[in-house]
Amino acid sequence: MHIRNLNLSRVAEFLLLLLIVIIYQSLFSGLLTIQRISLDLPLLILVLVALTQGPVSGAIFGFLVGFLLDLADPSLLGLGAFIKTCLGYLVGSFKDNLYLESNFSKGLVVFFSLLLNDLIYYYFSSGRNLSHVLGIFVNYSLLSAVYTALVGWIFLWFLQVRKNRQAIA
Numbered sequence: 001m002h003i004r005n006l007n008l009s010r011v012a013e014f015l016l017l018l019l020i021v022i023i024y025q026s027l028f029s030g031l032l033t034i035q036r037i038s039l040d041l042p043l044l045i046l047v048l049v050a051l052t053q054g055p056v057s058g059a060i061f062g063f064l065v066g067f068l069l070d071l072a073d074p075s076l077l078g079l080g081a082f083i084k085t086c087l088g089y090l091v092g093s094f095k096d097n098l099y100l101e102s103n104f105s106k107g108l109v110v111f112f113s114l115l116l117n118d119l120i121y122y123y124f125s126s127g128r129n130l131s132h133v134l135g136i137f138v139n140y141s142l143l144s145a146v147y148t149a150l151v152g153w154i155f156l157w158f159l160q161v162r163k164n165r166q167a168i169a
Helices: 008-028 041-053 055-070 079-093 103-125 130-168
Strands: none
Touching: 008 041, 008 055, 041 055, 041 079, 041 103, 041 130, 055 079, 079 103, 103 130
């Protein structure tokens, strides 16, 4: 890919989304946590980028988000970047193959993406201790996936209502 073919608006959009992720993770993630069940806004944004812009953009954005999140725990540096790169590419490749017109189906993609991300991340970060992974998965990941998918669904619903109002006007 030549640098002259790079779409500057896409780069600016990526940088803005990365800034949102950094600000959220550093300032607001604790405010939106309910009984240790957290909103995974970085993953939600990753899935939405991958679904709207395709597998390559999803993989690039996944790597950037994963790497930034990995900097918080350098002992696992690269694990989150690798998982989110693969997840961004995988979700982006479903862009044209799945019927994703409804917000419900997009919410399901968010839900299953978060479960897959957490399952792989905790499996490798726990030293492949399957009982530990299942405990975290059942106690936190499932509820976090529901929370994140619900917030994503509400956000998508809001965007659809806004789009419909603009089409009428």
